[in-house]
Amino acid sequence: MASLVSIRNLTKTYQRGPEKVEVLHGIDLDIAQGDFVALMGPSGSGKTTLLNLIGGLDSPTGGSIEVDGQRIDQLGGGRLSHWRSQNVGYVFQFYNLMPALTAQKNVELPLLLTKLGGAQRKRNAQIALQLVGLSDRVSHKPTELSGGQQQRVAIARAIVSDPKLLICDEPTGDLDRQSAEDILGLLQTLNREHGKTIVMVTHDPKAAEYASHTLHLDKGSLVDGQAHAA
Numbered sequence: 001m002a003s004l005v006s007i008r009n010l011t012k013t014y015q016r017g018p019e020k021v022e023v024l025h026g027i028d029l030d031i032a033q034g035d036f037v038a039l040m041g042p043s044g045s046g047k048t049t050l051l052n053l054i055g056g057l058d059s060p061t062g063g064s065i066e067v068d069g070q071r072i073d074q075l076g077g078g079r080l081s082h083w084r085s086q087n088v089g090y091v092f093q094f095y096n097l098m099p100a101l102t103a104q105k106n107v108e109l110p111l112l113l114t115k116l117g118g119a120q121r122k123r124n125a126q127i128a129l130q131l132v133g134l135s136d137r138v139s140h141k142p143t144e145l146s147g148g149q150q151q152r153v154a155i156a157r158a159i160v161s162d163p164k165l166l167i168c169d170e171p172t173g174d175l176d177r178q179s180a181e182d183i184l185g186l187l188q189t190l191n192r193e194h195g196k197t198i199v200m201v202t203h204d205p206k207a208a209e210y211a212s213h214t215l216h217l218d219k220g221s222l223v224d225g226q227a228h229a230a
Helices: 047-054 077-087 103-113 118-131 147-159 177-194
Strands: 003-016 019-032 036-040 062-067 088-091 165-169 197-201 213-218
Touching (some): 003 047, 003 197, 019 197, 036 047, 047 165, 047 197, 077 088, 103 147, 118 147, 147 177, 165 177, 177 197
Parallel strands (some): 088 165, 165 197
Antiparallel strands (some): 003 019
């Protein structure tokens, strides 16, 4: 299967006071279209840094990142923002929902960057909420929803613009076990039945079992170099 993400000799260095700290060292990685990859490793191993680079939230110090044929490491700020809005959905640990907005309005937010009219935005948001099992919660605000329901709204927001790639950073880190399993099952369904390519950072081996492959990072390097079956 063709690679959706192709990374070569990727490095990331941060300046901390007088010293430079290299967080990622010469990463080579291919992620196939339609794959579900769990990214694991100890704290400080570079997992979230790699995730943010794949999702275009950060820029590498060296090397190349190609997503669906586009060299995103060569895109400037405005073009990179536009690329993100067209190609990537993001799911974070703490939902990042707007408390004053209903579930539907939260899900509509990414569509405000498109040319869709209000009626079509509303319809697309309702379809996304239906897909995550929240058809009956469209008018509820975040404070009226459980943690698991809030994360479902966040996933609906991530998929509403039909992105090629879903980037998930500890998506179940703030949830109880049952809610976490529900969310992981939903991500698995989005991957298997809707063809979404997913890259997920997790500390939880049980969460990683829902993925097709697991990658292990240690001290900024891939331990085995390629994804392998979980």
